[in-house]
Amino acid sequence: MASVELTAENFDSTITGNSIVVVDFWADWCGPCKMFAPTFEAASEKEPEIVFGKVDTEAQQSLAAAAGIQSIPTLMIFRDSILLFSQPGALPPAALEDLIGQVKAIDMEAVHAEIAKQQTAVAE
Numbered sequence: 001m002a003s004v005e006l007t008a009e010n011f012d013s014t015i016t017g018n019s020i021v022v023v024d025f026w027a028d029w030c031g032p033c034k035m036f037a038p039t040f041e042a043a044s045e046k047e048p049e050i051v052f053g054k055v056d057t058e059a060q061q062s063l064a065a066a067a068g069i070q071s072i073p074t075l076m077i078f079r080d081s082i083l084l085f086s087q088p089g090a091l092p093p094a095a096l097e098d099l100i101g102q103v104k105a106i107d108m109e110a111v112h113a114e115i116a117k118q119q120t121a122v123a124e
């Protein structure tokens with residue numbers, strides 16, 4: 001599956017409507033972004049069950065600001081609508097593949113239980 005363009009209009013529905021979403025925040029003028037693009041696209045072809053989305057930070061400045069993007073490229077990975085990874089910098093193919101494998105292997109029941117526990121502690 002090729003990557004999809006994410007905008008302020010479809011970002012939330014893409015995150016909530018899919019199990020795993022990998023998001024690349026980029027800009028056309030960014031050299032490292034251009035170098036990372038083929039790695040991102042190759043990963044999207046290898047992992048058809050995962051949504052790979054790209055956010056053009058120039059065209060989607062309010063979305064980039066809302067996501068707290070301060071440098072690009074920045075990669076974010078969501079699973080079950082929970083942000084599990086957020087880091088600026090381009091990853092080599094093997095590192096991206098390994099990261100995706102780690103996200104797939106996470107016990108999301110444990111993650112949801114920990115979030116519920118933290119929310120209960122805050123409420124008390």
